[in-house]
Amino acid sequence: MTNSTAASEPERTGAISWDSRLRRIMTLHLPLAMFVFVLLFPFYWMTLTTFKPNEELYDYKQYNPFLVHSPTLQNVKKLLFDTDYPQWLTTTMGVAFAATALSLFASVLAAYAIQRLRFKGSEWVGLGIYLAYLVPPSILFIPLAAVVVQFGLYDSPLALILTYPTFLVPFCTWLLIGYFKSIPYELEECAMIDGATRLQILRKVTLPLAVPGLISAGIFAFTLSWNEFIYALAFIQSSEKKTVPVAVLTQLVQGDDYQWGALMAGALLGSIPVALLYSFFVDYYVSSLTGAVKE
Amino acid sequence: MANLALEGATWIRRDNWLVRLFDYKPFLIVMCLTPALGLLLVFLTYPLGLGLWLAFTDAKIGRAGQFVGLENFISLFKDKIFWLSVFNTLVYTFVATIGKFLLGLWLALLLNDNVRFKSLIRAIVLIPWIVPTVLSAMAFWWIYDPQFSIISYTLKDVMHVRDSNIDFLGTPWAARFSLIVANIWRGIPFVAISLLAGLQTISPSLYEAAMLDGATSWQRFRFITVPMLMPVLAVVLTFSVLFTFSDFQLVYAITRGGPSNATHLMATLAFQRGIPGGQLGEGAAIGVAMIPFLIAATIVTYLGLTRSKWQQGSDND
Numbered sequence: 083m084t085n086s087t088a089a090s091e092p093e094r095t096g097a098i099s100w101d102s103r104l105r106r107i108m109t110l111h112l113p114l115a116m117f118v119f120v121l122l123f124p125f126y127w128m129t130l131t132t133f134k135p136n137e138e139l140y141d142y143k144q145y146n147p148f149l150v151h152s153p154t155l156q157n158v159k160k161l162l163f164d165t166d167y168p169q170w171l172t173t174t175m176g177v178a179f180a181a182t183a184l185s186l187f188a189s190v191l192a193a194y195a196i197q198r199l200r201f202k203g204s205e206w207v208g209l210g211i212y213l214a215y216l217v218p219p220s221i222l223f224i225p226l227a228a229v230v231v232q233f234g235l236y237d238s239p240l241a242l243i244l245t246y247p248t249f250l251v252p253f254c255t256w257l258l259i260g261y262f263k264s265i266p267y268e269l270e271e272c273a274m275i276d277g278a279t280r281l282q283i284l285r286k287v288t289l290p291l292a293v294p295g296l297i298s299a300g301i302f303a304f305t306l307s308w309n310e311f312i313y314a315l316a317f318i319q320s321s322e323k324k325t326v327p328v329a330v331l332t333q334l335v336q337g338d339d340y341q342w343g344a345l346m347a348g349a350l351l352g353s354i355p356v357a358l359l360y361s362f363f364v365d366y367y368v369s370s371l372t373g374a375v376k377e
Numbered sequence: 378m379a380n381l382a383l384e385g386a387t388w389i390r391r392d393n394w395l396v397r398l399f400d401y402k403p404f405l406i407v408m409c410l411t412p413a414l415g416l417l418l419v420f421l422t423y424p425l426g427l428g429l430w431l432a433f434t435d436a437k438i439g440r441a442g443q444f445v446g447l448e449n450f451i452s453l454f455k456d457k458i459f460w461l462s463v464f465n466t467l468v469y470t471f472v473a474t475i476g477k478f479l480l481g482l483w484l485a486l487l488l489n490d491n492v493r494f495k496s497l498i499r500a501i502v503l504i505p506w507i508v509p510t511v512l513s514a515m516a517f518w519w520i521y522d523p524q525f526s527i528i529s530y531t532l533k534d535v536m537h538v539r540d541s542n543i544d545f546l547g548t549p550w551a552a553r554f555s556l557i558v559a560n561i562w563r564g565i566p567f568v569a570i571s572l573l574a575g576l577q578t579i580s581p582s583l584y585e586a587a588m589l590d591g592a593t594s595w596q597r598f599r600f601i602t603v604p605m606l607m608p609v610l611a612v613v614l615t616f617s618v619l620f621t622f623s624d625f626q627l628v629y630a631i632t633r634g635g636p637s638n639a640t641h642l643m644a645t646l647a648f649q650r651g652i653p654g655g656q657l658g659e660g661a662a663i664g665v666a667m668i669p670f671l672i673a674a675t676i677v678t679y680l681g682l683t684r685s686k687w688q689q690g691s692d693n694d
Contacts, residue, residue: 114487117480118498121505121565124516127527131519142530184416192413195406207410214417216675217425218623220644221664224651225428226420231439248421251413279400309509311626312644316652327511331630342519349512360507364500367507368570 125353131346132157139343157343158351165334166322167348174325175355177239177314178307181246185303186296188247189254194284196255197262198270208259215252222248223316230317241317242325246307253306254299257370261295262288298370301363305356326352431661438655449662459663462641469557469642470622476561477617478610481568486602488569489576499570506566514630517559521545521631549639552632556640559627568613575609576602611677619674623667643667 131139133153138145145151161167195201196208226245227236235241265288273283289296314325321333330348334341360367398404432449436442453459488499505513520527522545529542545555579602587597625644628634634641634649641649643663651660 110487110490110492113483114492114498117484117487117565118501121502121562124513124520124562125504125508127520128513128516140525142525142534147527147530188412188416191409195409199402199406199409201402201406207414211413211417213675214421216619216671217421218620218644218671220623220625220647221428221667221671222421222424224647224657224660224664225424225431227438227652228427228431228436228657229420229424244416245420247416251416255413279396280402280405281396281399305507309511311509311511311629312648315629316648327509327626330515331511342522342525345515346519349515352512353508356507356509357504360504361500364503368499368503 128346128350128353131342132350134343136343157341157347160341160344161347161351165344166329167326167351169322170324170326170329171351171355173239173323174308174352177242177246177325178304180239180243181250181307182300182303184243185247185250185254186300188251189258189299190289190292190296192251193255193258193262194288197259198267198288199280208255211252211255215249215256217248219249219310219312223312226313227316236317237319237323239318239323242307242310242314245313245317246310249310250303250306254303257299257302258292258295261292261298265291294366295370297363298366301359301367302370304359308356428661428664431658432665433662434658436657436661438652438657442658445658449659450666453659453662453666458638458641459646461638462643462646462663463666465553465640466622466642466644468553469560469624470618472554473557473560473564473621474614474617476557477564477568477621478614480561481565482572484565484569485572485576488573499573503566503570505563506570510563510626511630513563514559514627517555517562518631521555523547546632547636549636552636552640556628556631559631560621560624563627564617564621568617571609571613572606575606579605611680615674615677618677619671622670622674 130148130150133150133155135152135154135156138147138151192207192211196204196211226248230236230241230245233241235244269287269291270283273287274280278286309327310325311327314328315332318324318328321329324333326348330345330352334345334348399408431442433444433446434442435445435448484502488495488502492498519525523542526542526545528545529539532539533542544551546552583601583605584597587601592600623644624642625648628640628642628645629648632640634645638646643666647660647663647667650656650663654660
């Protein structure tokens with residue numbers, strides 16, 4: 083794809099010598115192609131394995147392993163009908179939606195208070211929320227497990243819905259504070275002079291203008307919840323309440339006899355929802371990611 | 378703007394006590410902060426404190442612990458597996474971070490050049506970062522299979538540079554490096570895209586001026602790109618160190634700490650001792666032992682952030 087650049091630009095052929103063109107291919111296009119290849123290969127391998135029948139999967143002598151000779155839906159069928167996979171997908175979806183909604187609600191209000199209502203110490207509250215983002219789940223999950231048991235939430239999806247905001251709220255608040263900053267304050271002042279209450283301003287002026295920010299925060303939160311692993315591993319016991327990443331690893335792997343076809347099918351199917359979401363909102367995704375880093 | 382003012386004029390104020398209460402700024406501030414701070418206090422600050430307490434108890438799952446003082450820490454101090462996990466965590470963090478940064482910076486520089494389909498390539502490059510880590514880790518697990526690894530097959534039967542399969546996950550150092558490679562693979566997109574954002578803020582006129590002065594491409598990289606990229610680099614680096622240090626998913630999915638504890642990170646050891654092992658106190662103590670490292674990384678971020686503000690000359694907003 084990238085290598086075709088040279089051939090498809092006849093008007094510039096005269097200006098650039100062969101030597102510098104070759105150099106450009108070697109220093110730019112070739113490394114770039116290698117990066118794309120390496121970054122995508124595991125997904126290619128995952129997809130290939132999903133559609134390979136068992137006899138091809140373990141026979142590299144007779145079949146070229148980089149291709150599928152007789153594609154089969156056997157692995158997908160097995161996954162959807164012989165396991166709780168559909169159940170895991172719906173649980174994951176439900177948990178992700180609920181945690182995202184809860185986090186967005188809490189973050190919008192917090193970001194609005196910190197960025198727009200301006201009070202003594204608002205910077206400290208902002209810093210505190212930012213620091214909360216730096217507390218990694220892997221040091222929190224043991225005491226959180228004790229808290230979850232205390233509240234009687236062990237083995238309930240509610241445990242995940244209530245604990246995911248610990249990393250979603252800081253992230254979304256951070257993103258939304260940046261977004262609110264970009265909305266001119268004068269708009270709110272105008273509305274206030276016209277006699278609108280602060281709640282009316284939030285609902286009718288600020289929030290509609292912040293919709294793109296809300297969308298980015300929402301997809302980030304949804305993706306992060308979908309990916310979450312350690313809380314779901316520690317707080318959920320029953321097979322049918324597990325989320326996809328945990329269930330694929332703990333329920334599909336039995337003993338030492340790995341069903342690679344079904345495992346890769348589970349991984350592929352579990353990746354599709356976030357990949358779809360990502361492909362629809364890729365521009366939001368990239369711009370808010372880069373914006374957040376530049377902040 | 379005029380439109381909005383017109384619309385504003387039609388707003389009707391119903392001044393009952395509730396409206397007035399919500400217009401009272403201190404009350405509104407409290408109401409706005411309650412959901413977020415409430416969630417964070419109950420599910421983050423409280424557990425963090427509880428974790429500190431648990432580290433000094435012999436708590437087990439389903440049983441509140443007795444205070445045992447430093448017993449957990451003393452037994453960890455004598456525990457060879459704990460020290461192995463500290464060693465692994467440091468090697469993992471150090472090597473993976475350097476790998477991610479060198480490759481990420483390279484990719485960012487490539488993407489910053491004028492290539493066709495730039496936005497498409499940029500979108501593709503981010504995919505490893507958005508797909509759930511455990512699921513891509515399982516693809517790596519399969520790629521690292523002792524018998525059917527596609528890497529072994531390529532080296533052995535296609536390129537003929539080896540005559541036996543590579544035992545990726547069977548021996549300690551091979552397993553460590555296999556995990557590090559998977560971690561670098563997953564980390565490159567974030568580093569590359571973040572650094573690309575930083576590269577795009579550098580004004581081209583700086584490079585033009587340097588070219589007029591006869592600077593070589595290495596000099597331009599060393600004296601313009603690197604210093605201008607420093608603020609973003611500092612933030613991304615610290616984030617990356619923080620999350621690589623506390624990584625759990627990749628190791629748990631691929632080796633679960635094996636072979637014979639050789640790849641346990643502090644996080645996976647804390648899990649193994651705390652949840653399936655039931656020793657909440659000991660698991661919490663390992664978590665507490667991670668905190669000094671995390672604080673050190675956070676201080677570096679904070680300094681990086683303040684320095685970036687100072688360099689850009691923006692107000693402290």
